[in-house]
Amino acid sequence: MKSDDRKLGICVIGSGRAGMIHARNFARRVTRARLVALTDPHAPTLADARAELEVETGYADYRQALADLRVDAVVVVTPTSLHREVVLAAARAGKHVLCEKPMAMDVRECDDMIDSCARASVKLQIGFMRRYDESFRAAKERLDAGEIGEAVLVKSLTHGPSVPQEWMYDIAKSNGPLAEVNSHDIDAARWFTGSEIAEVYAVGGNFRCPQAREKYPDFYDNVAMVCRFADGRQGFIDGAVSVGYGYDSRMEIVGTRGVLFVGRTEQDSVVGCSADRGIVRPFVKSWRTLFTEAYYAEDQDFVDCILDGREPRVRGIDGRMAVAVVNAGNRSIVERRPVGVEGVSA
Numbered sequence: 001m002k003s004d005d006r007k008l009g010i011c012v013i014g015s016g017r018a019g020m021i022h023a024r025n026f027a028r029r030v031t032r033a034r035l036v037a038l039t040d041p042h043a044p045t046l047a048d049a050r051a052e053l054e055v056e057t058g059y060a061d062y063r064q065a066l067a068d069l070r071v072d073a074v075v076v077v078t079p080t081s082l083h084r085e086v087v088l089a090a091a092r093a094g095k096h097v098l099c100e101k102p103m104a105m106d107v108r109e110c111d112d113m114i115d116s117c118a119r120a121s122v123k124l125q126i127g128f129m130r131r132y133d134e135s136f137r138a139a140k141e142r143l144d145a146g147e148i149g150e151a152v153l154v155k156s157l158t159h160g161p162s163v164p165q166e167w168m169y170d171i172a173k174s175n176g177p178l179a180e181v182n183s184h185d186i187d188a189a190r191w192f193t194g195s196e197i198a199e200v201y202a203v204g205g206n207f208r209c210p211q212a213r214e215k216y217p218d219f220y221d222n223v224a225m226v227c228r229f230a231d232g233r234q235g236f237i238d239g240a241v242s243v244g245y246g247y248d249s250r251m252e253i254v255g256t257r258g259v260l261f262v263g264r265t266e267q268d269s270v271v272g273c274s275a276d277r278g279i280v281r282p283f284v285k286s287w288r289t290l291f292t293e294a295y296y297a298e299d300q301d302f303v304d305c306i307l308d309g310r311e312p313r314v315r316g317i318d319g320r321m322a323v324a325v326v327n328a329g330n331r332s333i334v335e336r337r338p339v340g341v342e343g344v345s346a
């Protein structure tokens with residue numbers, strides 16, 4: 001379908017932190033689309049979201065949104081354990097899907113989602129917005145142009161400032177920080193190397209969230225994971241939540257002839273220097289601000305893919321492979337040994 005005069009009707013399912021990033025984009029910036037509805041079972045969250053974006057239609061139950069004929073496509077931004085259920089229902093209703101990362105809880109769920117979207121001939125895009133970020137894209141282009149030779153080692157880290165939401169403490173519901181935080185690093189490592197991670201060894205521990213220790217003894221707020229790729233390349237991923245100091249997301253790609261550093265830590269280009277405070281260089285505060293443009297580009301590309309009949313740049317298989325690595329990493333933490341990634345031979 002190619003059309004410039006028609007606006008794609010979008011519904012955001014889940015109006016929490018990440019949901020509102022997408023909702024604001026579709027309400028205010030994305031062209032050829034219109035935010036027609038929001039959903040959230042939590043009434044105050046839904047009411048605030050609708051009021052802020054002046055969206056008339058709000059549904060407590062996402063299934064009502066799927067029956068709304070004005071909705072052509074949905075953005076699934078519920079807690080991860082609901083992604084499969086919502087995506088399958090959306091596909092059955094013939095709606096295109098942008099599903100936030102992590103795609104699902106395990107590869108079986110991912111396969112169901114990929115199959116049902118393929119059967120329904122609807123697009124399935126996964127929310128790895130770093131692939132739309134200017135600096136990540138520039139680094140990838142320079143790597144592909146041969147600037148540092150062959151990538152040998154990919155190091156990637158993500159540290160988040162805030163205390164996790166309650167559902168994230170429960171590893172059975174969220175797959176923990178490897179899923180919630182490091183999915184992005186796993187995807188970027190696959191993207192930069194063009195290779196699959198075949199084996200991982202991960203260690204985790206809870207150092208900063210004492211409030212979660214009793215109720216969620218498996219929860220880890222810090223993780224370090226060594227990766228071996230199928231073609232022998234090396235990876236190292238570290239993740240942390242509740243760090244307090246800011247949002248930290250950086251990569252280092254070591255090649256046969258050089259190195260690329262990606263990501264910044266400065267909030268802006270202003271540096272203060274005073275007698276009483278010394279040098280003040282504010283750290284990036286949030287993923288919301290660091291990746292504002294990447295989320296926008298991701299949302300715009302989703303709409304353009306649908307209207308122009310293109311395949312999404314980040315597909316179901318990308319979400320699936322990241323989930324496979326997350327599952328292997330979580331098993332490695334528990335079993336204290338290297339674990340092979342399902343379906344990838346070393």
Ligand SMILES: NC(=O)c1ccc[n+]([C@@H]2O[C@H](COP(=O)([O-])OP(=O)(O)OC[C@H]3O[C@@H](n4cnc5c(N)ncnc54)[C@H](O)[C@@H]3O)[C@@H](O)[C@H]2O)c1
Nearest residue numbers: 013014015016017018019040042077078079080100101102
């Ligand atoms: N791409 C990114 O960088 C990024 C950043 C943050 C979160 N996420 C992902 O987005 C998803 C949501 O995370 P969040 O931080 O926004 O969580 P959140 O808890 O802030 O928001 C989730 C929202 O979903 C709502 N919800 C629960 N059940 C629902 C249902 N059945 N139907 C509709 N809504 C429902 C909740 O009431 C809540 O408002 C997670 O999968 C998370 O990993 C991605």
